[in-house]
Amino acid sequence: MKKRTCAVIGCSGMAGQQFVEALQNHPWFELTGLFGSSRTGKSYKAIMRYTDINFTTIIEDMQIEKMDAFQAEEYDIVFSAVPSEVAAEIEASIAQKIPVVSTASHFRYFDDVPIFLPIVNAKHSDLFKIQQENRNWDGFVCPGPNCTTVGLSISLYPIFQKFGLTSVHLTSMQAVSGAGYDGVTSYEILGNIIPHIPQEEEKVRKELKKILATYENGKLTIPDIPIEAKCNRVPVLNGHTQCVFFQTKTEASLEEIQKQLKEFVSETREYKLPNCPENPIKLYTKEDKFRPQPRLDLKQPNSGMITFVGGLESTVFPNGFKMTVLSHNTEIGAGRGGVLSAEYLTKKGLI
Numbered sequence: 001m002k003k004r005t006c007a008v009i010g011c012s013g014m015a016g017q018q019f020v021e022a023l024q025n026h027p028w029f030e031l032t033g034l035f036g037s038s039r040t041g042k043s044y045k046a047i048m049r050y051t052d053i054n055f056t057t058i059i060e061d062m063q064i065e066k067m068d069a070f071q072a073e074e075y076d077i078v079f080s081a082v083p084s085e086v087a088a089e090i091e092a093s094i095a096q097k098i099p100v101v102s103t104a105s106h107f108r109y110f111d112d113v114p115i116f117l118p119i120v121n122a123k124h125s126d127l128f129k130i131q132q133e134n135r136n137w138d139g140f141v142c143p144g145p146n147c148t149t150v151g152l153s154i155s156l157y158p159i160f161q162k163f164g165l166t167s168v169h170l171t172s173m174q175a176v177s178g179a180g181y182d183g184v185t186s187y188e189i190l191g192n193i194i195p196h197i198p199q200e201e202e203k204v205r206k207e208l209k210k211i212l213a214t215y216e217n218g219k220l221t222i223p224d225i226p227i228e229a230k231c232n233r234v235p236v237l238n239g240h241t242q243c244v245f246f247q248t249k250t251e252a253s254l255e256e257i258q259k260q261l262k263e264f265v266s267e268t269r270e271y272k273l274p275n276c277p278e279n280p281i282k283l284y285t286k287e288d289k290f291r292p293q294p295r296l297d298l299k300q301p302n303s304g305m306i307t308f309v310g311g312l313e314s315t316v317f318p319n320g321f322k323m324t325v326l327s328h329n330t331e332i333g334a335g336r337g338g339v340l341s342a343e344y345l346t347k348k349g350l351i
């Protein structure tokens with residue numbers, strides 16, 4: 001396969017760095033452009049603030065360019081990790097010509113745009129053709145979900161598929177990297193918990209339902225599930241943890257729920273995509289009461305694309321269950337998750 005040339009916009013940020021890491025040495029994509037806003041005109045090495053990622057010398061020596069220098073004709077695809085406020089204009093203008101895979105929220109809620117998480121809703125990719133027709137674009141915008149919604153959707157999807165859901169409640173404990181590089185100050189977060197993340201709860205409510213929607217004849221049918229969320233910022237570097245309480249529509253035993261989670265494989269597995277995990281969910285049994293934990297689980301190699309589930313138990317509510325869910329907010333929740341989407345779209349001939 002001829003390698004697709006690509007650029008990362010917002011390459012210096014928390015999500016942008018993950019795009020760059022996932023794209024360096026990628027078998028299908030060649031990263032040839034890095035773009036930013038305030039940190040431009042220097043090498044990637046020179047602008048890199050604290051990171052635990054090892055970039056290749058080719059990447060470190062690349063120059064960060066201003067958006068004025070961006071030419072869509074030079075790329076097959078663009079990965080965008082810019083703040084939502086600027087995504088509206090930048091992404092729409094690029095999508096007129098080439099596909100944009102984005103971590104920003106701006107495009108997520110339009111009817112002709114899926115919130116794309118191929119492990120769960122690969123079928124929604126048919127909407128990209130409709131988006132192109134509606135907007136008269138040669139490209140399209142493919143936004144991924146909000147980072148909290150990623151682990152939530154992956155863990156609930158196999159349960160929803162078999163038993164349906166009548167309610168979902170969750171409390172999140174979200175890492176500081178989810179707020180962006182300059183998001184929360186050390187003075188605010190060290191030794192502390194911040195009990196509010198602007199717009200996060202609304203995003204979780206809207207996005208989970210749209211991701212679980214059924215797709216038929218060019219339309220998404222959104223399931224009627226009451227969802228409530230309370231989102232908190234906690235002093236963890238990476239990894240969003242959530243305590244999730246849910247009720248199934250039809251009766252299910254604890255063993256049946258466990259089986260659904262344990263045996264879940266994504267439809268995308270057959271395409272052998274470089275970033276698609278063989279088993280998207282790692283389920284801890286009741287013997288592992290103290291897992292998952294961000295510090296222990298997310299340091300394992302290749303853990304960034306896994307959704308960890310533990311503490312699964314029945315509750316006192318009818319058909320009620322509870323579980324703890326952990327996933328990496330900047331890997332599967334942003335940059336590397338976006339690269340997985342692009343891999344799927346490439347296999348489908350959309351890039």
Ligand SMILES: NC(=O)c1ccc[n+]([C@@H]2O[C@H](COP(=O)([O-])OP(=O)(O)OC[C@H]3O[C@@H](n4cnc5c(N)ncnc54)[C@H](OP(=O)(O)O)[C@@H]3O)[C@@H](O)[C@H]2O)c1
Pocket residue numbers: 009010011012013014015016035036037038039040067081082083084086103104105145146147177178179180181182329330333334
């Ligand atoms: N962090 C996460 O866990 C996460 C997860 C899912 C989704 N997201 C979404 O991903 C996006 C980026 O988040 P982040 O956490 O990576 O934020 P961040 O660390 O603050 O990084 C923002 C990046 O955007 C660039 N940028 C800002 N304005 C720009 C403009 N006008 N033109 C070009 N580049 C511009 C910045 O470049 P300079 O450094 O050059 O100014 C920087 O590279 C946001 O929409 C966020 O909601 C983040």
